[in-house]
Amino acid sequence: MQVFTESIGQATRLLFEGSGGIWPVILTTLEVAFFSTLAGFVLGVPMGFLMGATRFRGRNIFIAVTNTFMAVPPVVIGLLVMMVLSRQGPLGSFGLLYTVDAMVIAQTLISTPIIAGLTAAAVGTVPRKLRLQARSLGASRFQEALLVIREARLGVLAAVAGGLGAVIRGVGAVLIVGGNIEGETRVLTTAIVQESRRGDFAKALALCVILLVIALALNAFITWYQHYSERSENA
Amino acid sequence: MDVLGMTLRAEGLKKSFGARVVVDIESLEVAAGRTLAILGPSGAGKSTLLSILGLLEKPDAGTIYLDGRPVHFRDKSARMHMAAAFQSPYLFRGTIADNVAYGLKLRRVPSRKRREDISNALARVGLEGWEDRGVHTLSGGEAQRVALARAMVLRPSVLFLDEPLASLDPLAKGALASDFSRIIREDSMTTVYVTHDQNEAVSIADQLIVMRDGRSVAQGETYEVMGLPPDEWTAEFLGAGEPLEGEVVESGDDLLGIDIGGQKIWAVGTFSKGERVLVGVRPEDVLLFEGEADIPRSTARNRLDARIVDVRMWGVMHHIVLRTDGGLIASRVSHFSVRDMGLAPGAFVQAVFKATAVRVRLAPGNGSSRSSERGSFSDVTTMGAGD
Numbered sequence: 185m186q187v188f189t190e191s192i193g194q195a196t197r198l199l200f201e202g203s204g205g206i207w208p209v210i211l212t213t214l215e216v217a218f219f220s221t222l223a224g225f226v227l228g229v230p231m232g233f234l235m236g237a238t239r240f241r242g243r244n245i246f247i248a249v250t251n252t253f254m255a256v257p258p259v260v261i262g263l264l265v266m267m268v269l270s271r272q273g274p275l276g277s278f279g280l281l282y283t284v285d286a287m288v289i290a291q292t293l294i295s296t297p298i299i300a301g302l303t304a305a306a307v308g309t310v311p312r313k314l315r316l317q318a319r320s321l322g323a324s325r326f327q328e329a330l331l332v333i334r335e336a337r338l339g340v341l342a343a344v345a346g347g348l349g350a351v352i353r354g355v356g357a358v359l360i361v362g363g364n365i366e367g368e369t370r371v372l373t374t375a376i377v378q379e380s381r382r383g384d385f386a387k388a389l390a391l392c393v394i395l396l397v398i399a400l401a402l403n404a405f406i407t408w409y410q411h412y413s414e415r416s417e418n419a
Numbered sequence: 420m421d422v423l424g425m426t427l428r429a430e431g432l433k434k435s436f437g438a439r440v441v442v443d444i445e446s447l448e449v450a451a452g453r454t455l456a457i458l459g460p461s462g463a464g465k466s467t468l469l470s471i472l473g474l475l476e477k478p479d480a481g482t483i484y485l486d487g488r489p490v491h492f493r494d495k496s497a498r499m500h501m502a503a504a505f506q507s508p509y510l511f512r513g514t515i516a517d518n519v520a521y522g523l524k525l526r527r528v529p530s531r532k533r534r535e536d537i538s539n540a541l542a543r544v545g546l547e548g549w550e551d552r553g554v555h556t557l558s559g560g561e562a563q564r565v566a567l568a569r570a571m572v573l574r575p576s577v578l579f580l581d582e583p584l585a586s587l588d589p590l591a592k593g594a595l596a597s598d599f600s601r602i603i604r605e606d607s608m609t610t611v612y613v614t615h616d617q618n619e620a621v622s623i624a625d626q627l628i629v630m631r632d633g634r635s636v637a638q639g640e641t642y643e644v645m646g647l648p649p650d651e652w653t654a655e656f657l658g659a660g661e662p663l664e665g666e667v668v669e670s671g672d673d674l675l676g677i678d679i680g681g682q683k684i685w686a687v688g689t690f691s692k693g694e695r696v697l698v699g700v701r702p703e704d705v706l707l708f709e710g711e712a713d714i715p716r717s718t719a720r721n722r723l724d725a726r727i728v729d730v731r732m733w734g735v736m737h738h739i740v741l742r743t744d745g746g747l748i749a750s751r752v753s754h755f756s757v758r759d760m761g762l763a764p765g766a767f768v769q770a771v772f773k774a775t776a777v778r779v780r781l782a783p784g785n786g787s788s789r790s791s792e793r794g795s796f797s798d799v800t801t802m803g804a805g806d
Contacts, residue, residue: 313507314511321570322573413512
């Protein structure tokens with residue numbers, strides 16, 4: 185039990201004293217999480233809308249591929265991205281391997297199918313006739329789509345939370361394509377792996393506490409927003 | 420108020436889902452400012468026809484004209500002249516004002532004007548000052564009023580209403596039907612109204628199209644179609660008697676004497692002697708008296724001896740099928756009258772109705788069918804003068 189209380193104390197010290205270079209790790213974590221979730225949102229929500237609210241040839245294959253990607257282990261994504269970004273790979277000339285950009289790319293490939301799949305489920309619950317209703321009032325296809333996403337926004341928000349969660353907790357992909365370089369590509373999860381390997385369990389646990397606090401803060405915000413939306417609609 | 424309505428015309432509309440034909444309409448027209456009811460049983464294709472006319476669904480074939488201009492599915496400029504409300508109100512998340520504002524925002528109406536329009540529209544549907552209420556707090560009737568306000572605030576030239584009262588309780592339905600009717604007439608919008616309830620159709624529509632299996636089985640002025648359905652199925656669906664065939668034996672001063680199986684029926688019209696005609700009378704227009712009763716003096720010219728062959732429930736009324744010498748007619752009476760007069764199969768009664776209640780049209784094979792005064796939208800001819 186003592187190790188837990190010690191780790192909480194150590195986590196507090198790490199945060200407030202800035203010792204052990206913790207703030208760059210936190211900022212890199214947030215940077216990778218923010219941009220890969222944002223990219224996942226931009227790509228995944230329209231994909232989810234197409235899968236959940238429209239009918240097109242090849243839709244079932246598209247859904248099957250997306251669902252498969254939802255279940256692919258992050259290390260596989262990391263390996264694929266590394267092969268693409270390595271010097272011999274097709275995008276090797278950009279020199280992205282072992283950079284934050286590479287980590288964002290890998291994490292985007294993880295977050296996008298999750299956001300797309302969950303968005304598809306959310307927009308699929310919006311009645312088709314609601315779209316006809318919007319159309320009858322003069323909405324264009326794009327305006328219809330926006331309305332459907334707005335109607336399903338709590339589900340879409342849950343999808344984004346799912347994508348964000350996968351990005352924050354993911355370690356395999358960022359470890360492979362980021363390289364866990366101190367001060368550059370080290371994030372909380374890779375730092376935890378590192379400290380665990382070194383046997384500094386107290387510090388690893390302290391990093392876990394910080395990670396949990398970040399996850400808790402983000403989820404608290406999402407829960408508050410959902411609650412606020414429901415309350416304002418029932419006013 | 421200015422006439423807002425535009426003439427809506429359609430030709431050769433076809434729509435199939437797989438092998439099943441859901442719409443196959445040769446032609447229809449609703450003149451500016453008039454109301455067309457699309458009536459038919461479930462699965463007849465009414466809602467699909469409405470969606471096609473409202474440019475919400477693409478037909479497999481056919482053309483729609485708005486004030487003579489051909490318009491197409493997703494024709495945005497044409498759709499800006501249209502609005503719709505459906506059986507379920509399909510209110511969007513947010514407040515009532517958010518909902519009523521939706522179409523106005525799409526039309527980029529400035530916010531000040533928008534607020535005014537929303538306030539006026541809500542006042543017209545009886546929800547004055549309800550702007551900030553959340554949509555989840557509304558009853559079915561209130562939600563439907565918001566849906567109507569949301570469509571009406573756009574001042575559409577053509578308004579589409581798809582069974583807007585079907586899911587409401589009788590009290591809300593009655594109140595809303597009368598408000599819908601008033602608003603439609605005040606604004607002179609061209610309106611297409613889908614329903615499976617003939618009472619709603621009669622109370623709201625000038626014109627009627629009856630659909631069965633995607634096809635039109637009757638089109639015309641509401642009271643004409645209701646009074647003289649073209650075939651047995653339509654007659655049964657509309658709760659009317661089947662048309663009786665007879666020969667005009669007297670004609671003059673707009674009054675016709677028509678011999679039907681040796682029995683003379685008086686009608687109002689201008690057919691010539693010797694012409695074969697079909698005759699119909701709505702059950703609501705037929706009064707029943709006991710067989711031997713003295714009938715009070717009235718302007719009703721037609722008094723037929725009849726025998727009751729069937730008595731069945733019809734909502735809050737009873738539908739009585741009568742055999743006369745000329746064929747079957749029907750009457751509709753209250754439960755109290757059925758009990759009080761002992762109306763049962765086999766009983767003899769006298770059926771009384773006015774000449775003006777009788778609808779007449781040329782029988783098939785007797786030259787071309789005469790059109791009504793209102794032009795092309797008619798398979799049925801009525802004679803409109805008083806007794």
